[in-house]
Amino acid sequence: MYLAGCFDPDLIKMSRADLGTFLHEYVHFLQNISTPYGIFKASTYNEAAVETFIDIEPKDEIELPYDAPQSRMLKGRLEWLKIMDGQHINNSDEHIQVDDNKKILWGVTKQSIVGREGRLVALEFYDKAGKTHHRFIGARDIKEAMAVAYQSLIDTDAMHPDIPYNLLRIFCNQTFPTVGNDVKKFICLCYTALFSLEPAYHFISLCHKAEDEKEKTGFQFFDEYLTDHKIMVRGKKMTVWEHFNGMLKQYRQSIEGLIRCEMPYINSLLESVRLENGNVPLLNVINTDIPFSVDNVQALVSACGIPYMHAQNRGWFFPSMDGEGASDVVKLVGDTWLYQFLINRDEMKKCVCPLVTICGQKGTYCYDQPWLERNCTFELLGNEIGLKDKKIIIKKG
Secondary structure (H helix, E strand, C coil): CEECCCCCCCHHHCCHHHHHHHHHHHHHHHHHHHCHHHHHHHHHHHHHHHHHHHHHCCCCEEEECCCCCCCHHHHHHHHHHHHHCCCCCCHHHHHCCECCCCCCEEEEEEEEECCEEEEEEEEEEEECCCCEEEEEECHHHHHHHHHHHHHHCCCCCCCCCHHHHHHHHHHHHHHCHHHHCCHHHHHHHHHHHCCCCCHHHHHHHHHHHHHHCCCCCHHHHHHHHHHHCEEEECCEEEEHHHHHHHHHHHHHHHHHHHHCCCCHHHHHHHHHCCHHHCCCHHHHCCCCCCCCCHHHHHHHHHHHCCCCEEECCCEEECCEECCEECHHHHHHHHHHHHHHHHHCCCCCCCCECCCCCCCCCCCHHHECCHHHCCCCCHHHHHHHHCHHHCEEEECCC
């Protein structure tokens, strides 16, 4: 997690705005480790990193950004995620102000994605300048809208661009008012939608159901989904519980393959989000009539702990277990950074060290081959695949 502000482990000492920002990011943390969509995405990227490292390690020369060969299955999963995450967001999209006085239209379309049919949801809306926009919504829109809804329970003054943060809530206010006007129901349906690998379509289906069964709470819809829904996986019908457990096992294995070390903290964390424990932290803490406060945030944190995080004004915070630093999490974060460095470029078409904003050693050496600088922290990450001993060619353009 990264916070553009202050953080204090004693949450009561935080300002309302900083606590709201922390809650927003913490919701994303739990979305990523406690929903099938989040776990599927994390597992896929872990496996992509492993394939990349295996491909690089024996080579004497590589080009950056690196284009690693990928298995057919992995390519298919990455393509599915790219589409189901929702339409790409450009910098200019942040300036779009949705005109909520004009009707937002929607529709469902089907698309073949690497041999599998996916159902997509498209919205048509006007901005306040009168321009028409068309967007495919997806998991990103749902995750951000849910995080903003949570943040509003603490900080009603928090401001966000309409794309992607507010569009879904504005749409629901118009089309599914039973959902749009009830923040807890909205949160519950967003969360439930992330138990599908077609989250946008699933969200719309849940909203229709909520309008037909207005007396039910969002928590009841989530419980019904866990109890009644069946998922077809490779021709086998299974319960949500079975599917979730299978994905959690795959997630654990993907982390093991990536970090190749003992992982006591990560194992403990993954056990804490198992559905059969009866603990769904993101919903449990709002399933109460007591006004939401710092106590609710503290209860949420108590359930799953504070992950590795960096706060702009208060440094780094490392999770711990029994008083010992969680080195497995640090290793996971480091390997993730290494993978992103190898495959990405920044807006200036440069490969940039992922530690550039937090290590305090920023200089020209942070680009292309940062590990050549004396005492570079990134060197430790690159040593696993022998970056220092390879000839590096930087792709142009």
